[in-house]
Amino acid sequence: MITGAHVILYSRAAEADRAFLRDLIGLPHVDAGGGWTIVQLPPAEVAVHPADTSGAVEVYLVCDDVERTVEELAARGVPVLEPVSDQGWGLLTAIGLPGGGRIGLYEARHPTAFDA
Numbered sequence: 836m837i838t839g840a841h842v843i844l845y846s847r848a849a850e851a852d853r854a855f856l857r858d859l860i861g862l863p864h865v866d867a868g869g870g871w872t873i874v875q876l877p878p879a880e881v882a883v884h885p886a887d888t889s890g891a892v893e894v895y896l897v898c899d900d901v902e903r904t905v906e907e908l909a910a911r912g913v914p915v916l917e918p919v920s921d922q923g924w925g926l927l928t929a930i931g932l933p934g935g936g937r938i939g940l941y942e943a944r945h946p947t948a949f950d951a
Contacts, residue, residue: 852934853871905940
């Protein structure tokens with residue numbers, strides 16, 4: 836039985852990104868040993884989009900009000916990498932990680948698995 840999903844982000848500044856996510860998400864976390872922080876994610880869903888090649892993976896955090904969330908994150912010093920854009924299916928932006936990575940942030944306007 837599948838009980839969850841485990842997402843791995845690769846980073847040049849792993850410790851900084853671990854601390855960032857731990858503080859950003861504010862959910863329980865554990866030290867898996869040797870300083871390897873694992874942060875619990877909110878409920879998740881997965882979608883498969885058509886593409887010319889396989890293997891790419893993107894990570895998005897979902898929120899109820901992206902404009903308010905962006906304001907709150909920016910006030911905490913989180914870099915917002917692009918203005919919120921209306922994609923039709925939702926409002927989309929991205930935030931920067933200390934190690935140079937990025938995580939998408941969006942407010943869905945489509946049915947989600949959370950609604951089921």
